[in-house]
Amino acid sequence: MLMIKVGLTGGIGSGKSTVARVFNVLGIPVFMADDAGRAILDDDAEVRKALTVRFGTAIYRNGIVDRKALASRVFKDTAALKDLNDIVHPVVRHAFRKWSLEQRAPYVIMEAAVLAESEGYKAFDRIIVVSAPEELRLQRVMARDKVDANAVQARMRNQVSEDVRLRIADHVIHNDDIQLVTPQVVAIHQELINLAAS
Secondary structure, three states, X not given: OOOEEEEEEEOOOOOHHHHHHHHHHOOOOEEEHHHHHHHHHHHOHHHHHHHHHHHOHHHEEOOEEOXXXXXXXXXXXXXXXHHHHHHHHHHHHHXXXXXXXXXXXXEEEEEOXXXXXXXXXXXXXXXXXXXXXXXXXXXXXHHHHOOOHHHHHHHHHOOOOHHHHHHOOOEEEEOOOOOOHHHHHHHHHHHHHHHHHO
């Protein structure tokens, strides 16, 4: 049986993590790229060296990345954000490939915010995009992160448009607080199970 690699993505506040949890409940292993990236920032010696060269030693405090300091540098500077992604993303993708080999499932999922941006989507057999209206996503992130609209909009500007995300999608889950998410996930799950068995 072929193990299918699935990318799960969506804009900030779209509900990717919620969808990932539903797939988990269905018995599908999910690799959370953001969590892996955070661990890599702190623990990978080569990444630490590259980040220190690019951003200076001040981004590490007591051996741990000062995420606020790093975020304040990269979210206002597209070149710095690209450099950060170029350092971290290949290491995350390698960790995902290694993790995939250890899984016993018809398919595995990597949940990642930036698949369309980095062309990382090309490494997957299928892409699932979680879609939600921008205003709803804005309200969700403001409530979740206790930040104002300007802070969320600045982060949104660093992500590709919804149109670009939808162009790479094989499957779309609408998380608009109108349609139920779980039945949509179950339908895609069945499709992927069938695909892996074919």
